[in-house]
Amino acid sequence: MDDQNKNLILAFALSLVVIIAWFALFPPPEPAPQETVSQEELVPPSTDEPEGTAEATIASEAPTDTARIDIDSPRLTGTISLTGGRIDDLQLRDYRETTEPGSDIVHLFNPVGSDREPFYALFGWSPRGALDFDHVPGPDTVWEQVGDNALTPDSPVTLRWDNGEGLVFSREIEIDDNYMFRVNQSVENETDTAISLNPYGILAQHGLPSDLENFFISHEGMIRMADGALTEDSYDDMQDYRVSESERTPTSATEITENGWIGLTGKYFMAALIGAPGESFNSVAQYVPGADIYQTSIRQNTLTVEPGATAESRSMLFAGAKEWSVVRDYEQNAGIERFVDAIDWGWFFFLTKPIFAMLYFINGIIGNMGWSILTLTLLIKAVLLPLAWKSYVSMARMKELQPEMAAIKERAGDDRQKLQQEMMRLYKEKKVNPAAGCLPILLQIPIFFSLYKVIFVTIDLRHAPWIWVFNDLSAPDPTSIVNLFGLLPWAAPEPGSLMALVLIGILPLMFGFTMWLQMRLNPAPTDPMQATIFNWMPWVFMFVMGGFASGLLIYWIGNNIITFMQQYLIMRLNGTKPDLFGNIRSSIRRDKGGAAK
Numbered sequence: 001m002d003d004q005n006k007n008l009i010l011a012f013a014l015s016l017v018v019i020i021a022w023f024a025l026f027p028p029p030e031p032a033p034q035e036t037v038s039q040e041e042l043v044p045p046s047t048d049e050p051e052g053t054a055e056a057t058i059a060s061e062a063p064t065d066t067a068r069i070d071i072d073s074p075r076l077t078g079t080i081s082l083t084g085g086r087i088d089d090l091q092l093r094d095y096r097e098t099t100e101p102g103s104d105i106v107h108l109f110n111p112v113g114s115d116r117e118p119f120y121a122l123f124g125w126s127p128r129g130a131l132d133f134d135h136v137p138g139p140d141t142v143w144e145q146v147g148d149n150a151l152t153p154d155s156p157v158t159l160r161w162d163n164g165e166g167l168v169f170s171r172e173i174e175i176d177d178n179y180m181f182r183v184n185q186s187v188e189n190e191t192d193t194a195i196s197l198n199p200y201g202i203l204a205q206h207g208l209p210s211d212l213e214n215f216f217i218s219h220e221g222m223i224r225m226a227d228g229a230l231t232e233d234s235y236d237d238m239q240d241y242r243v244s245e246s247e248r249t250p251t252s253a254t255e256i257t258e259n260g261w262i263g264l265t266g267k268y269f270m271a272a273l274i275g276a277p278g279e280s281f282n283s284v285a286q287y288v289p290g291a292d293i294y295q296t297s298i299r300q301n302t303l304t305v306e307p308g309a310t311a312e313s314r315s316m317l318f319a320g321a322k323e324w325s326v327v328r329d330y331e332q333n334a335g336i337e338r339f340v341d342a343i344d345w346g347w348f349f350f351l352t353k354p355i356f357a358m359l360y361f362i363n364g365i366i367g368n369m370g371w372s373i374l375t376l377t378l379l380i381k382a383v384l385l386p387l388a389w390k391s392y393v394s395m396a397r398m399k400e401l402q403p404e405m406a407a408i409k410e411r412a413g414d415d416r417q418k419l420q421q422e423m424m425r426l427y428k429e430k431k432v433n434p435a436a437g438c439l440p441i442l443l444q445i446p447i448f449f450s451l452y453k454v455i456f457v458t459i460d461l462r463h464a465p466w467i468w469v470f471n472d473l474s475a476p477d478p479t480s481i482v483n484l485f486g487l488l489p490w491a492a493p494e495p496g497s498l499m500a501l502v503l504i505g506i507l508p509l510m511f512g513f514t515m516w517l518q519m520r521l522n523p524a525p526t527d528p529m530q531a532t533i534f535n536w537m538p539w540v541f542m543f544v545m546g547g548f549a550s551g552l553l554i555y556w557i558g559n560n561i562i563t564f565m566q567q568y569l570i571m572r573l574n575g576t577k578p579d580l581f582g583n584i585r586s587s588i589r590r591d592k593g594g595a596a597k
Contacts, residue, residue, distance in 0.1 A: 066142070069157055070150035074177050075320060080151065081111060084139045085159045085171055087181065088112070088120030090319055092269070099463050099471050108269055108319055118206040119264075121271065121317050123171065123183055128196035128302060136197060137161045137169050146170075153177050166191035179320025180330065186312040189305040196304045199313035201273045205264055205294040208235055213267060218457050219344045222285045222296055223270070224262040226254045230341050238294050239287045252285040253299075259337040262296045263318070268459040270342055273298045274316040277335035321459050324360060344457045351450040356458055363460070369473050370466025373455075373551055377558040384443060385566065392570045397432050444559075455551040466554070473551035477505030495547060504546035507553040512542025514560035520583045521567055535587055 068079035071090065078090035090109035097103050110116035125136040137143070143159040151157045156174040163169070167187060174182040185199050212220055212235070221234040231254075241252040254260075256275060262283035263272025275281040275298055282299040303311040318330070322343050331339040345352040358379070363372040381388075404426060412419035427434060455461050461474040469478050469486040479485040480492035482499075485506045493499035516538035545553060571578050 069145060071175065072150050072152050073175050074153070075179060076175070077105075078109065080157070080173065082143045082145065082159070084122055084124075084141060085137070085143045086111075086120050086122045086139070087173075087317065087319070088118070089114075092321060095268075095321060095459075096463065106269065108271065112206070117208075117210060118204070119209075119271070120204060121181075121273070121319065122202045122204065123185060123315070124200060124202075125169070125185070125187065126198040126200055126299070128198065130193075131195055131197060135163055135165065135167060137163075143171070151175055167195070178326050178329075179318055180334070181317040181319065183315050183317060184312060185315075186310055187303075187305055188310045189307055192307050194304055194306050196302050198302050199300045199315070200297055201315050201317065202295060202297045203264055203271050203273060207292050208294075209266060211266065217346070217453065218267045220266050221264065222262070222294075223265045223272070223342060224254065224260070224283055224285070224296075225338050225341070226256045226260045226283060227258055228337060230338060232344075233285065235294060238285055239289075241286050242289050243286050254283050256281055256283055259335070261318075261336060261339070262298060263342075264294065264296055265322070265342065267344075267457055268321060268462055270318065270320070270322050272318045272342065274318060274336055275300065276314040276316075277337075279314075323459055324356065344453075346450070346453040346457075348446050348450040348453065351446055352453050355447070355450050356454045356460075359454065360460065368466065369461060369464040369551065370470065370554055373473070373554050374558045377555050378562060380447060381559065381562045381566065387443065388563075388566055389570055392567070393574060394433055396574055396576070397430065398434060401426065401430060401432065448556075451555055452548070452552050455549045455555075461549070461551055464551070466550070470550055473554070474549050476500070476547050477507040477550050477553065479505035479507070501543060501546060504543060507550060507557065508542050508546040510557050511545055511553055511560070512538045514557055514564070515541060518560050518564045518567070520580055520587060521564065521571070521578045522583065 066081050066083040068081055068089070071078040071080060071087075075093055076090060077093055078087075080087050081089070088109050088111040090107070092106045092108060095106040097106055107116055109120050110118055111120065112118045122139055124138060127133060127136050141161055143161050146158040146160050149155045149157065151173060153176055156172055159171040159173070161169045167189060170186045170188070172184040172186075174184075176182075183201070187195075187197065189195055209220075214220065214234075219232045219234070221232065221236075222238050224231045224233075233252075238252075257280050259275075259277050260281070260283055261272045261274040262285065263270055265272075273283075273296065275283075280301060284297045284299060286295045286297070287293070288295065298315060300313055300315070303313065305311040316334075316336075318339075320326070324340065324343060327342050328340045330336045345356075355376070359369075359372055359376050362375050363369055366372050366375065405423065408422045408426065409419060412422060426432075455474060463471065464473045465471040466473055472478075476495040478492055480500070480503045482488075482503050483490050483492055492505060493503055519534065519538065545556065568578055568580075
């Protein structure tokens with residue numbers, strides 16, 4: 001068996017072990033059960049004297065029935081509840097929940113009392129000193145709107161609440177053309193005594209999201225950036241930050257000196273609270289077990305307001321899709337540090353980021369993600385071509401050394417040390433690197449995982465069409481033998497099911513065939529067991545890859561075809577004429593039990 005076949009079998013065997021172990025350890029999750037939770041929320045204590053302020057739990061009745069202010073922007077629609085002044089009803093105009101015709105647009109925020117899991121943003125003030133919660137607006141405070149306009153990019157809204165005892169609170173909310181709200185809170189002190197209080201912002205998720213995937217490859221839960229350091233905690237991890245009567249101060253509080261943000265994120269969509277750049281604050285993650293609420297908050301510095309004076313606090317709320325161009329723009333132009341890392345780039349971020357940037361650039365020219373993936377594949381293969389060329393030349397020289405290597409083995413006998421020494425001497429004399437043949441294959445592994453990460457977590461691939469029935473490149477192949485590979489008008493077996501694993505679609509079949517054809521460029525190994533493994537490997541991988549995203553299979557099919565063409569050309573230019581049809585006939589005879597000639 002020549003070294004090229006050994007390298008191929010070793011690389012594919014290792015990849016198969018990795019993929020099978022991955023799916024064994026991290027199987028696709030079952031849908032999260034719906035939970036009924038009590039309608040409560042935790043109002044945060046002040047930041048620098050938490051031991052002196054008790055947490056207060058305030059019941060929320062039915063904010064869906066309260067007066068509301070419309071939100072009308074190019075990317076968002078929804079309402080703001082005057083009860084609590086909370087942003088609790090928000091949908092994304094550009095995204096649908098499924099690819100089915102008439103599917104509802106994506107709901108990001110949902111009010112308490114709706115038929116979806118409540119998720120909302122709430123802003124307010126924590127009292128200090130002589131003040132108590134009755135003196136400041138709370139989650140159930142009914143605000144008045146100044147004017148009657150809707151919230152649009154051209155018209156902010158202003159809310160006002162007078163506590164009747166000399167404090168007048170105002171909240172101005174702005175929205176841009178994408179997904180950013182700017183919230184300016186102010187308090188006017190008309191009393192004859194100085195007051196102190198802390199502004200805050202809260203994101204509250206009642207129960208687990210219904211679309212929670214809980215899959216290893218994608219982070220879902222709390223995400224926090226604190227002065228350049230990124231932290232990610234799953235919803236399970238957040239349960240360690242339990243708030244109870246005996247634990248007034250959560251251990252998840254992180255002090256931010258200049259720049260930071262904290263939020264709750266899914267695979268594609270996120271809500272995050274952002275402090276004003278350059279201003280210090282605390283970011284906190286909490287879990288309220290009795291109410292089953294996952295909560296992140298920013299607690300800004302104490303403001304002391306003298307009699308007759310007004311104090312103001314600024315913060316931002318991002319609520320929308322984690323689009324690369326949008327979050328990058330906020331990072332570069334709004335000064336939100338590392339905001340592009342809201343996208344889960346993974347362990348191979350040094351590859352994932354440039355791969356996505358190139359894919360995004362190509363798609364901007366072509367306008368179709370499927371063809372963009374194939375174009376990216378061609379570019380990657382072009383970059384790796386010098387290595388592939390060098391690899392084949394090295395393997396060809398290794399073949400030339402086969403007689404000398406056989407002679408060394410005969411002379412060394414069972415003396416392994418002598419055999420190794422003689423082999424190394426031969427490699428050095430002939431200037432041959434026996435490992436050179438593995439290099440292009442090994443480089444493909446991190447590229448494969450990086451591209452898989454890009455296709456799995458970036459929203460640009462979500463519901464991205466290609467051709468024919470392929471209308472979501474982030475989902476598995478929708479074709480199957482059940483629907484005659486898309487010719488019949490019914491759906492393929494549910495992805496992840498046993499039937500879907502067996503009754504695979506046209507893309508996995510093309511993947512298996514192109515992989516098999518590529519391997520036929522070289523004669524089969526003379527050892528029967530090795531030849532059997534060599535012959536069956538493409539078909540095993542065909543079923544393993546059947547449940548992967550369509551976009552990834554498009555990449556791999558393109559990669560196989562281009563690799564076949566590259567290898568054929570390199571072999572011809574180096575004086576070797578591949579006997580493709582002879583190798584195929586030999587392989588078929590071997591599969592039928594005949595001896596290969």
